[in-house]
Every structure is written in structure tokens, then in C-alpha cells.
Amino acid sequence: MSTDPWGRVDDDGTVYVRTAEGERAVGSWQAGEPEEALAYFHRKYDELATQVELLEQRLRGTDLPPAQAEASIVKLREAVTDAHAVGDLDALLARLGSLTELVAKRREEVRAARDAARAEARAVKERIVAEAERIAEDATHWKAGGERLRQLVEEWKAADRIDRVTEAALWKRLSAARTAFAKRRKAYFAGLDEQREGVRAAKERIVAEAEALADSTDWGATASAYRELMRQWKAAGRASREAEDELWARFKAAQDQFFQARSAVFAERDASLRENAEAKELILADAEKILPVTDARAARAALRHILERWEAVGPVPREMRDRLEGGLRRIDDAVRKAEEAEWKRSNPEARARAQDTVNQLRRSIEQLEARLAKARAAGREKDVKESEEALTARRSWLEEAERTLAEFS
Known part of the structure; x- marks a missing residue:
């Protein structure tokens, strides 16, 4: 007969586990040494312990819903209670008991959050x-x-x-x-019909x-006068549809005549601004040299000087304005993104989180490599395969985490 702190193998090959309630049979072993039987049932225990540990990690490291967590605990408690395994089953049950308390606390937190959300929703409504x-x-x-009202x-x-x-009750008040x-x-x-004749006269x-x-x-003053007349038009209200259409056509025709004449004059004026456009083309070419941005601070200083030159040149023809301004804005955006990236790289909290992930x-x-070595030494092919698969996944995750950490250096 062979024994260990948590179980034994009887002379007839029956395997027992020791718990606080006494011994109970968990299986039999007819081939091989008693130590092999105990090792086999210890592995069964290790599998249960791993499941408990994984559940602990999920509960403490994620937002696992209380109902789902509770169901997992119940399922694991049943598995541990009836387990055909040798090990400290009472300790696993105690750990599951602690998780039950944690789930109860989290359930209260969820309930409190739900009550707060309802109170907030009531205040909103x-x-x-x-x-x-x-x-x-x-x-x-x-x-x-x-x-x-439609938005409300x-x-x-x-x-x-x-x-x-x-x-x-609140919906009834809203409907009312x-x-x-x-x-x-x-x-x-x-x-309103009584007022429409007065609107027509206005x-x-x-x-x-x-x-x-x-x-x-007198382009400036007259444009302002038309804006004021438009304001008065809008403030006057609406006449009958027939009168409104006829008056609007006349008003728009007069306004279009003025603004078309102004546009023709401004077009001639734009021709005299092409020299400014040529100067800004040269400045824009200088600005392009800032890219790609390798030193955000130096790039910002250079761009500030370029902006001063840009403003000093003056206006350009209207049809060229968007392209030129857009080109300079594109460079400014690149500098700003570089500044933001520099700030992110220097963010100590984000770097600390990335370092913690790499360390973990x-x-x-290291733990998986140790487990793999033991499995290979013991000839446990299944454990070897599982450990190798887990190592492959962890190493892939580590490469990604190290790349993320490198971005902060």
C-alpha cells in the first residue's frame, strides 16, 4: 500500500483521497505501481486547480458578469466535490468559496451601478x-x-x-x-393671413x-446693406405665396446683379495677386522640407517661421487659395501628429502598463517552459503538446507587447 498527504492506494488497487469529511474512493488502479496511480490522480487534481486559478484570474482581471461567474463557480464546485482526483480538494473548495463572496460583492456593485443609471435616466427624462x-x-x-421638441x-x-x-407619468406630461x-x-x-398684407408692403x-x-x-458698404436687407426680409415674415415668389424673384435679381458685378471686379483684382501666389508656392516648397518630421520641436519652430513669412506675403487669387492653404495645413497636421506621438511616447503611465504586460x-x-521540461522528462506527451501550444501563443503575444513597449523608447 502506498500513501501521500492527500491520498493512498489500497492493496486491492482502490485509490482514496483524504478530505475534511474523511476518505472516499476516487478510482482503482490495476496495472503498474501505486506511485503511478497517485501521480495519475494528482494530474487530475492539477487540472482542477488550473481551472480554479483561471476562474480566479478572470474574476479579478476582467468584467465577468456575476451570473456567468456564479454559474462557473457552481460548475467547478460540483466538479471538485465529485472529483476523481488526489490533492487538497478542501483548499480548492475554500478558494471557490472566496470567489463566491467576490461575486456577491460584484453583484452588489452592478446593482448599485444599475440603480445609479436609472436615477440618472430619470433625471434626464x-x-x-x-x-x-x-x-x-x-x-x-x-x-x-x-x-x-422632436429632438427632445x-x-x-x-x-x-x-x-x-x-x-x-413623465411621458404623459411630455405628450401634453x-x-x-x-x-x-x-x-x-x-x-397669420391678417398680417400678410402688411408683410407684402414691407x-x-x-x-x-x-x-x-x-x-x-461701393462694394463693402453695399454688401453690408444687402445683408441687412436680407435680415429684414427674413424678419418680416411671409406674404402670400404668389406675392412672396414675385417679390423674391425681384429681390434676388437685384442682389445677383450687384454681386456678379462685384465678382467681376474681384476677379480682375485677383490677377494682381498672382505674384503673391508665386511667393507662397516657394514658401510651401520650403515647408515641404520639414517632412518627414523627425524632431517635432524643431519642426514646429521651423513651421512657425514659415507661417510668419506666409502671413507677410498677403492674399492670393481665390481659385488658388484652397490649394495653397491646404498644402500648408497638411504640413501643420503632420507636425501636430508628430507632437502627439512624441507626447504618447513620453507618457509614463502608458509605458508602465506596456512594461507590466511584457513582464507578466x-x-x-518561464513557468510554461518549466512545465514543458517536467512534462518531457516524465514522458507526458499530452502535457508536452499543451505546454508547447501555450508557449507558442505566449511568445507571439510577447513579441507584440515588446513592439508596443519599444514605441515608448
């Missing part, structure tokens, strides 16, 4: 209803008010649900506010002023 009621009572800009409804739909009674707004708007437009005056300005060559993977590889 109360704010939506309060704003809708203010719009229903006070709004006079009908288009903006109606659009805002979409915000309501996007918000999380709350308890049914409160949800129904929308109805009240719609009634006020309808009443307003019902009386727009006749606006059109007359616009037509009087159509031949002006290296430790894991």
Missing part, C-alpha cells in the same frame, strides 16, 4: 419634460420650437428606461406639452431698396 413644457408655454419661434423626443427614446409608473405647443402654433398661423419697400443698390460700386508574459513563458 425629467429635464426633457421640463424643457418641453417651457417650450409649450413660451415658444414663439415655431420652427425652432417644433424641431427642439429622440433624446427620450435614447435614454434608459426607468420604473413603469414614473415613465408613464407637445399637444399644447401644436395648438398654440395652429392658432398663430390661423391668424417686402415691397425692401425690394425697392435692393433694386436701388443694384448698380452700386515573460513570467508566464
Whole structure:
């Protein structure tokens, strides 16, 4: 008969495990030495211990949902309780008990977070209803008010649900506010016909002023005057559709006449600005030499000097402005990205996280290499294969983690 601290093999080949409740048979061994039987059932225990360890890591290192974690614990507890294995099964059950306490704590945290989310959702919906009621009572800009009410409804739909009674009461208030707004708007437009004749007269005056300005060559002042007339046009309201269309056609024709004349003059003026464009072409070529950026600080200093030269040159023809400005903006973007990359490389927290990942993977590889060596020495082909596969994965992960860490150097 052979024994160890956690089990024994009887003379008839029956294998027993020792637990706090006493011994129980876990299998039999008819071929080979008792030590081989105990080694076999110890491996069964190691498999269970590995599963418990993996579950511990998932619970402490991830956001594993409490229900899923609890189901895993129950399944593992049953496996350990009825395990055909030799080892400290009571210790595994104690570790699973600790995990149960951790899951209970996490469940309370999830419940608290859910309650907080519901409270936040209620506050959001109360704010939506309060704003809708203010719009229903006070709004006079009908288009903006109606659009805002539609946005509030979409915000309501996007918000999380709350308890049914409160949800129904708040929705009833929101619906009532929308109805009240719609009634006020309808009443307003019902009386609008009385105002349309006054609007037509006001727009006749606006059109007359616009037509009087159509031949002006005082470009700045007249453009401002047209903007003011446009503001007055919008503020005046709407006349009947027939009058509105006819007056708008006249107003637009006068405005187009002025702005087309101004555009022709500006086009001639642009021709005189081509010399500036040529100068900026040369400056842009100098700016291109900054790329690729190898020293963000030096690149920024060089670009600052180039910007000073750029501003000193002055305006360029309109049709060339976007291309030239875009080219300089592209270089500025490259410098800014280099500055951001430099900042990320110097971020100590991110580097520390990357270093921790590399260290953890290296430790894991060392442990797996030791396990592989033992498996090879013992001739356990299955364990050898599993260890080699795990090592291949860990080494791949380590290469990626080391590349990430290298980016901070």
C-alpha cells in the first residue's frame, strides 16, 4: 500500500483521497505501481486547480458578469466535490468559496451601478419634460420650437428606461406639452393671413431698396446693406405665396446683379495677386522640407517661421487659395501628429502598463517552459503538446507587447 498527504492506494488497487469529511474512493488502479496511480490522480487534481486559478484570474482581471461567474463557480464546485482526483480538494473548495463572496460583492456593485443609471435616466427624462413644457408655454419661434421638441423626443427614446409608473407619468406630461405647443402654433398661423398684407408692403419697400443698390460700386458698404436687407426680409415674415415668389424673384435679381458685378471686379483684382501666389508656392516648397518630421520641436519652430513669412506675403487669387492653404495645413497636421506621438511616447503611465504586460508574459513563458521540461522528462506527451501550444501563443503575444513597449523608447 502506498500513501501521500492527500491520498493512498489500497492493496486491492482502490485509490482514496483524504478530505475534511474523511476518505472516499476516487478510482482503482490495476496495472503498474501505486506511485503511478497517485501521480495519475494528482494530474487530475492539477487540472482542477488550473481551472480554479483561471476562474480566479478572470474574476479579478476582467468584467465577468456575476451570473456567468456564479454559474462557473457552481460548475467547478460540483466538479471538485465529485472529483476523481488526489490533492487538497478542501483548499480548492475554500478558494471557490472566496470567489463566491467576490461575486456577491460584484453583484452588489452592478446593482448599485444599475440603480445609479436609472436615477440618472430619470433625471434626464425629467429635464426633457421640463424643457418641453417651457417650450409649450413660451415658444414663439415655431420652427425652432417644433424641431427642439422632436429632438427632445429622440433624446427620450435614447435614454434608459426607468420604473413603469414614473415613465408613464413623465411621458404623459411630455405628450401634453407637445399637444399644447401644436395648438398654440395652429392658432398663430390661423391668424397669420391678417398680417400678410402688411408683410407684402414691407417686402415691397425692401425690394425697392435692393433694386436701388443694384448698380452700386461701393462694394463693402453695399454688401453690408444687402445683408441687412436680407435680415429684414427674413424678419418680416411671409406674404402670400404668389406675392412672396414675385417679390423674391425681384429681390434676388437685384442682389445677383450687384454681386456678379462685384465678382467681376474681384476677379480682375485677383490677377494682381498672382505674384503673391508665386511667393507662397516657394514658401510651401520650403515647408515641404520639414517632412518627414523627425524632431517635432524643431519642426514646429521651423513651421512657425514659415507661417510668419506666409502671413507677410498677403492674399492670393481665390481659385488658388484652397490649394495653397491646404498644402500648408497638411504640413501643420503632420507636425501636430508628430507632437502627439512624441507626447504618447513620453507618457509614463502608458509605458508602465506596456512594461507590466511584457513582464507578466515573460513570467508566464518561464513557468510554461518549466512545465514543458517536467512534462518531457516524465514522458507526458499530452502535457508536452499543451505546454508547447501555450508557449507558442505566449511568445507571439510577447513579441507584440515588446513592439508596443519599444514605441515608448
